[in-house]
Every structure is written in structure tokens, then in C-alpha cells.
Amino acid sequence: MSEEQIFEQVVKILTPYVKDEKALASISGETNILEDLKVNSARLVDVVLAFEDEFDIEIADEDVDSVNTVGDCVSLIARTKG
Amino acid sequence: MSVRIALWLQRTLSRLISPLWIPLCVLVMTYIFRWKIEGVKSSRAEYSRLRKASVPVLICANHLTKLDSALIGWALGGMTFYLRDFGAVAWNLPAREHFAYSWWARIAVYLLKCIPIDRGGSRKGIAQVLSKLTWLMNRGEAGLVFPEGGRSRTGRVDVQSAAYGVGRIVRALPGCRVLCVYIRGRSQDSWSDLPKRGESFFVAVRSFEPKSDKGGLRASVDIAEQVMMHLSEMESRYFDDHA
Numbered sequence: 065m066s067e068e069q070i071f072e073q074v075v076k077i078l079t080p081y082v083k084d085e086k087a088l089a090s091i092s093g094e095t096n097i098l099e100d101l102k103v104n105s106a107r108l109v110d111v112v113l114a115f116e117d118e119f120d121i122e123i124a125d126e127d128v129d130s131v132n133t134v135g136d137c138v139s140l141i142a143r144t145k146g
Numbered sequence: 147m148s149v150r151i152a153l154w155l156q157r158t159l160s161r162l163i164s165p166l167w168i169p170l171c172v173l174v175m176t177y178i179f180r181w182k183i184e185g186v187k188s189s190r191a192e193y194s195r196l197r198k199a200s201v202p203v204l205i206c207a208n209h210l211t212k213l214d215s216a217l218i219g220w221a222l223g224g225m226t227f228y229l230r231d232f233g234a235v236a237w238n239l240p241a242r243e244h245f246a247y248s249w250w251a252r253i254a255v256y257l258l259k260c261i262p263i264d265r266g267g268s269r270k271g272i273a274q275v276l277s278k279l280t281w282l283m284n285r286g287e288a289g290l291v292f293p294e295g296g297r298s299r300t301g302r303v304d305v306q307s308a309a310y311g312v313g314r315i316v317r318a319l320p321g322c323r324v325l326c327v328y329i330r331g332r333s334q335d336s337w338s339d340l341p342k343r344g345e346s347f348f349v350a351v352r353s354f355e356p357k358s359d360k361g362g363l364r365a366s367v368d369i370a371e372q373v374m375m376h377l378s379e380m381e382s383r384y385f386d387d388h389a
Contacts, residue, residue, distance in 0.1 A: 098268065105266045106295060109310045112363055122362040125314050129273040 065145065067138055070119070074137045077114045081107050093135030121145055153261075153278055157287070160257050161232050167257065168228050168235070171216055180344045183221050183329075189351045193222040193325060196353060197234050202283045202319040205236050206312060206373045207327040208303050208381065209292035210337050212244065217341070218290060218327050221349040236290035237282055239263045239275060265296065276311050280318045289315065293373050301336030303381045305374040312373055313366030316356050324373055326352045328380035332388075348388070350380050 075091055082088045083102035087095060097103050103111065112128050115121070115137065121144045131137055160167075175181045196203045207218050215238045219228070228235050238255075242262040245251035255262065263275045279289045295309040316322045331345040341347070354376065358368040 098266075105269070105272075106307070106309065108269065109363065109367060113367070116363070122364075124362050125317075125366055126273070128363060129269045131269065 065119075065142075067142055070138045070141050071134070073118055074115070074134060074141070077118060078103065078111060078134070078137075081111055091134060093133060093138065095134045096132055097134065097137070098132070115141055119145055149278065150281065153282060156256060157259065157282075160235075160259050163257060164229060164232060164235070169225050172220060172225055175216065175220060179341070181217070181341065181347065182345075183217070183347045183349055185349045186221055189221050189327070189349050190223055190227070192351045192353060193234070194227065196323055196325060197231055197288075199323075200286070202322040203288045203325055204283065204312070204315055204319075204322055205288060205290040205325045205327055206293050206377065207290065207329060208377050209294055209297045210301065210330065210334055211297065211341050212339050213341065214292070214329065215240075215290060217329055217347060218349075221327065221329060221347070222325075222351075233286045234288055235259055236288040237261060237279055238290050239279065241265045241296070272311065276314055280315050283315070283319055283322070291315070293370060293377070297337040299337060301334070303374065303378045305371070305378050308367070308370040308374045310363070310366045310370045313356075313358075313369030316369050317358075317366055321355070323353050323355050324376075326354075326373060326376040326380060328377060328384060330381075330384060348384060350384065352376055352380060 078097065078101065079088065081103045084100065087100040095101060098105055112123055116123055119141050121141065123140065123144060127140055131140060205218065207214060219235065223234055238260045240255060240260050240262060242264050245255050261275055261278050264271055283289050291312055293309055293312045294304055294307045298304055316324060327349065329347055329349045331341045331347050333345060334341060356369040356372050358365040360368050
């Protein structure tokens, strides 16, 4: 699976949690999930679990800590998938 | 200064003045607020039993007022108990926004074994706070967290709002026991800053050793949900018995 495909899926998964529609419209790898997309930090766990289900991977607690941007999500998923 | 030295310094300072602040807290709750807690005998017996077992103990409680930590501490032990076993005074993780407004409030929470947490902050920042608590608990200190993440706006335990950090702490501490504490003022319908003066509190405790057959983040979420289910059951029993 290419990183572009992962990116598309990540955006699809994030969309229901996004509170800033404008930021969603201009989303990129540098977009910050909490600050730009205004995703509730308490919901980040749900987002990560959705990544696990969608990509059939298991993400460690510690890896979640380093996820700040959409690009971080894509890198983490690509790395975990191998 | 390394984080660990800073934490141990905080603990030491708190311990040094504990013969002053522990009795003061109890006196304020007893004579100024005139609070009473029913059921302390069994809750204190259970906590004492866990402390004697020398296992990590994470206290998880429902959350309705800003002084719940003090009430829970009082429900789980008396002055002498805490002065003899200072590690039993649980470390708290209060939201920084509640006390950052004044220097005296910041000093007070420092000396009362609190580690501030930025609610809604970065995962890395929250992970650092959880890591500090885990490190302390690995050294015989008790910890107290409110799994709902904040005071319940409905006045009832919200099982959907479990903060997975609870599960993360438990998984990092082999043999960790969770002591669920349900505490409620008899006239407390919903959340508030303080319980009313003269309030009488009900307290119930239940301990268990959480386990999960899931892995990774799901295991932490699973454990957090187990804790919330216990608290929710304890609350249901309270309302069934006291309707």
C-alpha cells in the first residue's frame, strides 16, 4: 500500500472527528490533528483504534504519543505495516 | 535537575511538612466543612490490606467536586495511618487550569503530592505525566486518578468517557491492583466545585487486578473500560439501595 493510499484512508477516518472544516479542506501531511483539525484529544484513542481496524495493525501506546500531524499518522501506519 | 530527583524532592518536602498539612486537612473537613463519611471502617480496612500486600495500588474514583481527592484520602485512611505510611497518600493529577492562577495554589498542590496535567494537551505531555506517576507507583507510592478525566457533568458515571491512561498505568505495573472508590454526598445531585457544608458522604470500595487478553492500545482501553464498569456498578448499587 502506498503512502498516498494510506493518507487518503487516514483522512477518511479522521473526518468524522474534525471540528474545523476549513482545515480539513486544506489538509496535508503537516496538518496538526489537535491544533489545526481541532480533533478532541480524548477521541484520539478512537482514531488510532480505527487505524488499527482499517490497516489490520497493532499500534503500541508509546507510538501514539508521537502522533501530532497527519503525516505522523501516515508514517506510523506505513512503518507498522512494514 | 532530573525528573526523578525532582519528584523525590517533592515527595520529601511534602513528607517533611505532612505532620502539619495532613491534620490540617482533616480538621478543615471535620470542623469547618462539617463533613462526615459513612462506611470508612470497611474502606480503610481494604486500603490498609492492599498497602500491606506491597503491590502497586491505583485508586480510581468517580468525580463530582474539586475536593474529591481530599475526601477519598480521608475515606481511605486516618491521620495516623498516613503519617506512618506516607506512601499511602496518593499522588494526584489535577488539571493545571484549576490552580495555575496563583502562586500559593501552585505551591499548595506541589506540597500535596500533585502532578499537574494539561487536560486536552498533547499526547506526549500527558504521557510524561503518566510516566511520572508510574515511576512513583513502582517505588511504593499510591496513585489516584479519575478515569472520567474530569468532573461528571451529568452527575453520573459516564462509562463512555473512560480515559485510556488508566489502562496504560496499570499495564506498566505488574501486579497492580485497582481500588475503585465510589463516593457521593447524600445531597449531591450533580457536579459542583465544593460539596455543601454539613454534607454526609457515602463511600464504597472494590479492588481487583485488571487483566486483558488484548494487545497494545486496545489492552489499555479494555482495562480502562473494566474500571468504568466497576464504578458504574457501584453507582447503580448506591442508587438502588438509597432511592
